[in-house]
Amino acid sequence: MGLSLALNTARASLAATSTQIAVSARNVAGASDPGYSRKIAALVASGNGGATVSITRATDAALYARTLAAQSAAGRGEALLEGVTNLSRTIGDTEDADSTAARFASLEAALQAAANQPDSDALARAAIEAAKALAGSLNEAANTVHAARAQADAGMAEAVSRINDLLGQFDRANAAVRRNLAIGADSTDALDDRDRILTALSADIGVTAIVRDGGDVALYTDSGVPLYDRGARTVSFSPTSTFAADTVGAVVVIDGVAVTGVGSPMPLTSGRLAGLAAFRDGVAPSYEAQLDAMAGGLIAAFAEADLVGVDGGPRAGLFTVGTSATLPDGTAAGRLGLAARISVNVAVDPAKGGQLALLRTGGMNGTDYRDPSAGSNAAYAGRLRALVSALTARQTVDPAIGLGAALSLPDLAEASTGWIEGQRKDIKEAAAYQKTLLSRANEALSNVAGVNGDDATELTLRLERSFAASAKLIAVVNELLKTLLDAVR
Numbered sequence: 001m002g003l004s005l006a007l008n009t010a011r012a013s014l015a016a017t018s019t020q021i022a023v024s025a026r027n028v029a030g031a032s033d034p035g036y037s038r039k040i041a042a043l044v045a046s047g048n049g050g051a052t053v054s055i056t057r058a059t060d061a062a063l064y065a066r067t068l069a070a071q072s073a074a075g076r077g078e079a080l081l082e083g084v085t086n087l088s089r090t091i092g093d094t095e096d097a098d099s100t101a102a103r104f105a106s107l108e109a110a111l112q113a114a115a116n117q118p119d120s121d122a123l124a125r126a127a128i129e130a131a132k133a134l135a136g137s138l139n140e141a142a143n144t145v146h147a148a149r150a151q152a153d154a155g156m157a158e159a160v161s162r163i164n165d166l167l168g169q170f171d172r173a174n175a176a177v178r179r180n181l182a183i184g185a186d187s188t189d190a191l192d193d194r195d196r197i198l199t200a201l202s203a204d205i206g207v208t209a210i211v212r213d214g215g216d217v218a219l220y221t222d223s224g225v226p227l228y229d230r231g232a233r234t235v236s237f238s239p240t241s242t243f244a245a246d247t248v249g250a251v252v253v254i255d256g257v258a259v260t261g262v263g264s265p266m267p268l269t270s271g272r273l274a275g276l277a278a279f280r281d282g283v284a285p286s287y288e289a290q291l292d293a294m295a296g297g298l299i300a301a302f303a304e305a306d307l308v309g310v311d312g313g314p315r316a317g318l319f320t321v322g323t324s325a326t327l328p329d330g331t332a333a334g335r336l337g338l339a340a341r342i343s344v345n346v347a348v349d350p351a352k353g354g355q356l357a358l359l360r361t362g363g364m365n366g367t368d369y370r371d372p373s374a375g376s377n378a379a380y381a382g383r384l385r386a387l388v389s390a391l392t393a394r395q396t397v398d399p400a401i402g403l404g405a406a407l408s409l410p411d412l413a414e415a416s417t418g419w420i421e422g423q424r425k426d427i428k429e430a431a432a433y434q435k436t437l438l439s440r441a442n443e444a445l446s447n448v449a450g451v452n453g454d455d456a457t458e459l460t461l462r463l464e465r466s467f468a469a470s471a472k473l474i475a476v477v478n479e480l481l482k483t484l485l486d487a488v489r
Helices: 003-029 061-088 100-116 121-183 188-204 272-301 382-392 409-449 453-488
Strands: 039-045 051-057 207-211 217-221 226-228 319-321 342-344
Touching: 003 039, 051 188, 061 121, 061 188, 061 207, 061 272, 061 409, 100 121, 100 382, 100 409, 121 188, 121 217, 121 226, 121 272, 121 342, 188 207, 188 217, 188 272, 272 319, 272 342, 272 382, 272 409, 382 409
Parallel strands: none
Antiparallel strands: 039 051, 207 217, 217 226, 319 342
C-alpha cells in the first residue's frame, strides 16, 4: 500500500469513526428520553475504497402504530373513569346514612314510627326532616351531575385547544423532516420530534398516520376524518354555557364534520376527547334520568287527591317541585330535572311556617284534600300508614333508564346505586386493561427502538479505540513521509 493511499484511508477512517462517536454520544444522552429512538451510524463503502457514514434510526412502524392506538384507548378510558368516579361519590356507601338509598330507608322508618304514634309532634317532625334530607340528597346529586357534565365540557374545550396546538407543531416538524430528506441531511432528530408530537396528539384523539413519499405524513382520526393533509385541519368547539336536564352539549367539528354527539356521522371512538364526550352525552344524562325517576316517583307517591266535591285532580303532597323562575346561575328552573327541583311542601314544613298535623291529616292543598277519616282524632294513623305503603309500592319505571320496568322507590334507589357502581367497575377494569396494553406496547417499542445505556457506552469505548488506531496510523505515515523527504534531501 502506498503512503498516500494509507494516509487517505486513515483520514477517511478517522472522519467516519468521529461521526460514529458523535452518534453514539447522542444515544447515551438520549437513553433516558422515552421519545428518543436509537440512532444507527452505518458505514457505507464509497467508490474510492473509503467509507461514508449513513445515519438512520431504529424503529418499528407496526409497533409504533399499536402504541398510538393503545395511547388513545387509555386516554378515553381515563376520561370516562374520572367522570363516573365523580358521579359515584353522590351515592356514597349504601350502609352510610348519608347515601340516597339509605335516606329512602330513613324516610320509611320515620313515617312508620309516626304511624305507630300519630299524636307525637316529635316523630312527625322527624319524618319531615327525613323527607327534607332525601329531597336535599336528590338535589345535591343532580347538581353534581350538572357540575360533572360542565367539567367534561370544559375538558373537551381544553383537549380541542391542545389538538390545534399540536397540529401546528406537527406541521412544522413534518416540514423539517421533508426538508432534511430532500437535501440528504440527517433527519433522525426531526423524525423523533414529529413522533413525540404524534404521541401527545394520540392521547387526546384517536389518530392514524399514513406515511407518503418524501417523508410526508397524513393524519386521520380513528373514524376517518382528515386531521392533517399537507396542512392542519381546524378542530372547532364552542363550550356549553350552562347544563340542565335538557341541555345537549356542543359538538366537536373537524374539517366540517361533527365527530361527537348523537348525530355525528363519523364519531370518535378513542382518545380523551371521545371519553369526555361519552361521559357528558351518555353516562351522566342516563344517571340524571334515574335521579329524576326517583324524584318523580316520590312526588307521585305522596300526591294528594281531591276527596270532597268536584274532583280537582291529584296535586303534589309531601314532595313538590320548586317554583323559582330562575336559579342563581341564570338557568331557568323549568329546564332542570325533577331531582334538581324536588323539595318538601312548605305547607307541612314547620321551619317555613307549615303545620306538622297536615302530614297526618292531609290537606296541604286545601280542605278538599284533607282525609275525612282523620277528623280531629290526633291518634288517627290511617293516612301515615298509607304513605308508608305508597313509598314501598311498586311503580312503573321507564325501561329506557335501564333499571327495570316496575320497582318500589327504595328498590329504584338501590338499582341506581348498583347501575352507577357497575358502570364504574366496568370502566375501571377496561381502563386498567388499556393501561396495561399501553405499558406493554411502550415496552416492546423501547426494546426495538430504545437505547441501552450500557451498550451505547461500550460501543463508544470501542469507537474511541478505533479512532486512536486511525490516529496512530496517520502518525506512522507522517513519520514515514518525513523519513522519505529527509532521504530525498
